[in-house]
Amino acid sequence: MADATIAERWIEPPLQAREHTLCDADTYEAMYRRSIEEPDAFWDEQAARLEWITPPETIADWSFDPVAIRWFTGGTLNLCHNAVDRHVAAGRGETIALIFEPDDPAGEVRRITYAGLQREVIRMANTLKQLGVARGDRVTITMPMIPEAAFAMLACARIGAVHSVVFGGFSPDAIAGRVEDCASDWIICADGAVRGAKPVPLKAHVDAALQKVAAKAVLVVRHTGVDVTMVAGRDHWYHEASQGVAEDCPCEPMAADDPLFILYTSGSTGKPKGVLHTTGGYAVWTETTFRYVFDYRPGEIYWCTADIGWVTGHSYIVYGPLQNGATALMFEGVPNHPDHDRFWQVVAKHKVNIFYSAPTAIRSLMREGDGHVTKHDLSSLRLLGSVGEPINPEAWRWYHQVVGKGAVPIVDTWWQTETGGIMITTLPGAHPMKPGSAGRPFFGVCPQLVDGDGQVLDGATEGNLCISRSWPGQATTIYGDHERFVQTYFSTYPGKYFTGDGCRRDEDGYYWITGRVDDVINVSGHRLGTAEVESALVLHPRVAEAAVVGAPHDIKGQGIYCYVTLNVGEEPGEGLAAELRAHVRQEIGPIATPDFVHFTPGLPKTRSGKIMRRILRKIAENDFGSLGDTSTLADPSIVETLIDGRQNR
Numbered sequence: 001m002a003d004a005t006i007a008e009r010w011i012e013p014p015l016q017a018r019e020h021t022l023c024d025a026d027t028y029e030a031m032y033r034r035s036i037e038e039p040d041a042f043w044d045e046q047a048a049r050l051e052w053i054t055p056p057e058t059i060a061d062w063s064f065d066p067v068a069i070r071w072f073t074g075g076t077l078n079l080c081h082n083a084v085d086r087h088v089a090a091g092r093g094e095t096i097a098l099i100f101e102p103d104d105p106a107g108e109v110r111r112i113t114y115a116g117l118q119r120e121v122i123r124m125a126n127t128l129k130q131l132g133v134a135r136g137d138r139v140t141i142t143m144p145m146i147p148e149a150a151f152a153m154l155a156c157a158r159i160g161a162v163h164s165v166v167f168g169g170f171s172p173d174a175i176a177g178r179v180e181d182c183a184s185d186w187i188i189c190a191d192g193a194v195r196g197a198k199p200v201p202l203k204a205h206v207d208a209a210l211q212k213v214a215a216k217a218v219l220v221v222r223h224t225g226v227d228v229t230m231v232a233g234r235d236h237w238y239h240e241a242s243q244g245v246a247e248d249c250p251c252e253p254m255a256a257d258d259p260l261f262i263l264y265t266s267g268s269t270g271k272p273k274g275v276l277h278t279t280g281g282y283a284v285w286t287e288t289t290f291r292y293v294f295d296y297r298p299g300e301i302y303w304c305t306a307d308i309g310w311v312t313g314h315s316y317i318v319y320g321p322l323q324n325g326a327t328a329l330m331f332e333g334v335p336n337h338p339d340h341d342r343f344w345q346v347v348a349k350h351k352v353n354i355f356y357s358a359p360t361a362i363r364s365l366m367r368e369g370d371g372h373v374t375k376h377d378l379s380s381l382r383l384l385g386s387v388g389e390p391i392n393p394e395a396w397r398w399y400h401q402v403v404g405k406g407a408v409p410i411v412d413t414w415w416q417t418e419t420g421g422i423m424i425t426t427l428p429g430a431h432p433m434k435p436g437s438a439g440r441p442f443f444g445v446c447p448q449l450v451d452g453d454g455q456v457l458d459g460a461t462e463g464n465l466c467i468s469r470s471w472p473g474q475a476t477t478i479y480g481d482h483e484r485f486v487q488t489y490f491s492t493y494p495g496k497y498f499t500g501d502g503c504r505r506d507e508d509g510y511y512w513i514t515g516r517v518d519d520v521i522n523v524s525g526h527r528l529g530t531a532e533v534e535s536a537l538v539l540h541p542r543v544a545e546a547a548v549v550g551a552p553h554d555i556k557g558q559g560i561y562c563y564v565t566l567n568v569g570e571e572p573g574e575g576l577a578a579e580l581r582a583h584v585r586q587e588i589g590p591i592a593t594p595d596f597v598h599f600t601p602g603l604p605k606t607r608s609g610k611i612m613r614r615i616l617r618k619i620a621e622n623d624f625g626s627l628g629d630t631s632t633l634a635d636p637s638i639v640e641t642l643i644d645g646r647q648n649r
């Protein structure tokens with residue numbers, strides 16, 4: 001079946017999803033309307049599911065011009081209390097909070113109850129306090145996908161410290177940059193990580209990062225048992241430092257707008273920015289979105305395959321599920337090790353009911369054939385989810401038919417690090433699905449499609465996706481640089497939050513994300529600024545200039561396509577291309593490894609010296625027919641050279 005035909009077809013939610021749902025179509029309409037017409041009353045009601053130390057005085061308290069975003073002002077609460085302690089106090093202490101499935105299928109599964117989680121978080125919290133961490137301090141966490149990563153985040157939330165989780169696959173330089181930017185004096189890491197049987201020397205990466213920036217203390221969780229160097233006075237083994245700490249640790253009362261965490265993400269310019277989320281709004285947003293989008297029921301096993309280093313891991317492995325008292329699975333490994341059926345084997349083994357993953361993983365598994373899926377009993381699955389990039393209808397159909405046997409709804413959830421949680425999605429029992437479309441706005445979300453001049457477009461149309469009103473999960477600033485926050489998100493279309501995404505809205509009010517419209521590329525669902533890769537390339541002594549764009553990639557969605565100009569006298573070649581790939585990997589991390597290196601004697605520049613990226617994007621896409629006007633280039637002949645270079649690849 002052609003993609004277009006599949007995409008146009010409505011797929012009704014299966015009967016079982018319609019029968020057991022918190023929210024059917026009419027309820028959605030009524031709740032959505034109320035969330036827009038009476039936002040204060042609506043969010044006051046949603047927030048009432050949380051335990052507040054002091055209830056908020058004001059619900060929505062924001063402006064996009066000038067930019068000041070506050071929610072639940074006057075309220076105090078603690079997110080760790082809401083995610084952990086209150087379940088124990090309510091007699092749900094023996095419910096499993098986290099199931100840990102290790103990288104090695106024969107390794108030990110850990111099951112941690114809410115009461116166990118409370119003990120572990122207190123132990124970590126008191127250890128941090130003993131090392132001198134206090135309310136408001138920033139703590140960098142770079143960890144494998146092990147329960148201690150969640151303990152560390154929750155421990156920070158408990159004592160009012162601000163966590164900054166750095167993905168375990170980042171290079172020492174990337175870690176150092178992030179530690180420095182938020183002046184984080186404490187680092188929590190593990191000795192090592194292992195993914196798909198491949199070791200990652202996490203502590204050694206932290207050591208290398210600390211050659212460039214200072215930290216007061218490093219807390220090291222023993223995990224793989226690999227040999228590490230411990231610097232006396234600075235480095236502490238967690239199992240030693242936590243000996244004999246007190247068994248209680250009060251939850252610090254936090255103001256709703258006190259910072260909860262910083263998470264670095266790439267933008268179109270400059271270095272990654274520290275997106276800051278505050279406590280109250282983020283808590284309400286992750287609790288509410290998890291509840292309605294995943295329609296969680298007690299006793300179900302929920303599995304989100306993201307890494308804790310990304311926002312999906314924050315919101316939908318830790319804070320969303322745990323605030324709902326859910327049982328969340330944490331998986332240390334990768335989809336294709338030891339074989340391509342690993343995901344499905346884990347689903348069958350733990351009888352997973354809700355499975356939330358990314359298009360890139362789905363595409364890579366789809367390629368390996370249906371046999372890996374069909375040999376496992378996946379009858380426990382009730383709901384499938386997708387996040388991170390547009391899912392092509394072909395992959396959607398495979399996910400729906402082969403994984404879900406056509407009987408399970410799919411929620412395609414569009415959101416961003418900055419939005420804190422899900423913004424556009426169908427709800428499982430309420431909406432028919434359209435393969436490739438994220439669907440409808442979540443409660444309180446007001447999407448607008450805007451043209452290049454800032455005109456708001458009505459009806460079925462295509463434009464740049466903005467959000468016209470604040471929602472509780474919205475990031476409030478960029479750490480240490482509020483002006484950059486204002487510039488990045490609110491200056492293109494004053495008075496609106498600009499997402500950086502292009503989007504189409506169809507006649508049924510469904511939203512279809514078409515991808516980034518800025519210089520950010522989405523590689524396997526991870527955001528990467530082209531400027532970051534360019535800066536890494538030009539650091540290489542043989543490179544004169546570089547321009548990086550996204551190019552279609554079967555598995556990753558977008559691949560990293562690098563145009564490179566060498567210094568005079570340097571010779572291009574496969575050897576040098578491999579060297580440049582390794583160099584970028586070293587500078588940023590494996591996720592930034594270039595897919596294509598295209599050596600060129602020059603780049604298409606205007607007479608004023610500006611690189612015309614539009615042309616570079618088209619050539620990388622093998623689309624030579626619509627290059628547009630090239631007559632304003634300083635040297636129009638470079639276009640032919642670039643096309644020849646592309647065709648000869």
Ligand code: PRX
Pocket residue numbers: 265311312386387388389390391412413414415416417418438499500501513515516522525526527
């Ligand atoms: O382009 C959109 C894409 O991922 C970007 C956000 O990336 P990040 O902040 O890393 O967060 C990823 C996980 C929430 C968006 O600007 N994106 C995310 N989800 C979808 C998507 N594009 C299409 N469909 C989605 N479901």
